[in-house]
Amino acid sequence: MEPFEDCRAVVFDLDGTLADTVGDLTTALNRALAELDLPPHPEEAVRGMVGGGLAKLLTRGLAAHDVVLERAEHEAVLARFVAHYAANPAERSKLYPGARQTLNVLREAGIPCGLCTNKHEPIARDLLTRSALGRRSGAIQGSETGFPRKPDPACLIHVVKKLGASPETALMVGDNATDLKTARAAGLKRVVLVSYGYSVTPVTDLGADLVITHLHDLVPALALPERAQ
The missing domain is CATH 1.10.150.240 (Putative phosphatase; domain 2)
Known part of the structure; x- marks a missing residue:
């Protein structure tokens, strides 16, 4: 994927992407x-x-x-x-390596981050709070809040709008075909999948714009180091 230099927001999935739950x-x-x-x-x-x-x-x-x-x-x-x-949603769950650091870099670069998950929203918020990611997320949307579950794009579109971006300037980061389908249906310009998540199908076979093996790999793909300086 070429550097996505017009990125104005990044929306993450939770389970299998930011945290192993x-x-x-x-x-x-x-x-x-x-x-x-x-x-x-x-x-x-x-x-x-x-x-x-x-x-x-x-x-x-x-x-x-x-x-x-x-x-x-x-x-x-x-x-x-x-x-x-x-x-108790956070006793054994743990963030994947690079989760906090990547969100910090995005925030320092002026790129707001959001969360779109099929997890019950109160549980998602509790997990993020306990893992100290809550304050790094500008918009959190889970299930049981009036939106249909992914792959319906309504939740993702809502998060992108709350972050002040548009589908053309937003990026979705997920771990499986559902995240990819959701982002495509929402009209997002770029979709990144992580290789370490819960996908049954190899993510390299799903047709994402980029597959990364570590969340740190997202930073150079977005050309953020220069922009964050």
């Missing part, structure tokens, strides 16, 4: 499953189930045990799963 998701999911007398899933198995929000994770976790619940029971179990996760 699988540990706490695994704990919460297994607590919900235990209430159904179902055995726990190992963390690496849950890693392959993540994507699309907590409801989909629960559905996949149940399906791995060949369990399908009626709608009412599924909603009740989901509510308990969410409660378990909301009670």
Whole structure:
């Protein structure tokens, strides 16, 4: 990707992009499953189930045990799963290397950053606060706030506007096909995917404008060092 020198805003995905949250998701999911007398899933198995929000994770976790619940029971179990996760979303979760530094560089360069995630927004905000990323994010939008989930572009378009940018001058950074589809549908000019996230399909096969192996790689791609000086 050529340096994106007209970038006016960067919007990040959360899970698999800025933070590895699988540990706490695994704990919460297994607590919900235990209430159904179902055995726990190992963390690496849950890693392959993540994507699309907590409801989909629960559905996949149940399906791995060949369990399908009626709608009412599924909603009740989901509510308990969410409660378990909301009670402690940051005990085992950790930021990926370079997350804080990259957001700091962007802020110093005058590039506002936002977050567009399918995670429940209160949980996302709590996780960002506990990891000291909250004050680095100018706009945070999660699920359960009136917007449809990604890949519907409404949430992303909303975040871009809140950051004072337009789709033509904004960049999306994510870790899977859903993030790519969301950005394309929103009309964003550039999409960057990280190679270390939760994508089942190799991100190099998805058609992003750039694939990076480390968040630090985003800085030279945007030609920010010179602009931040």
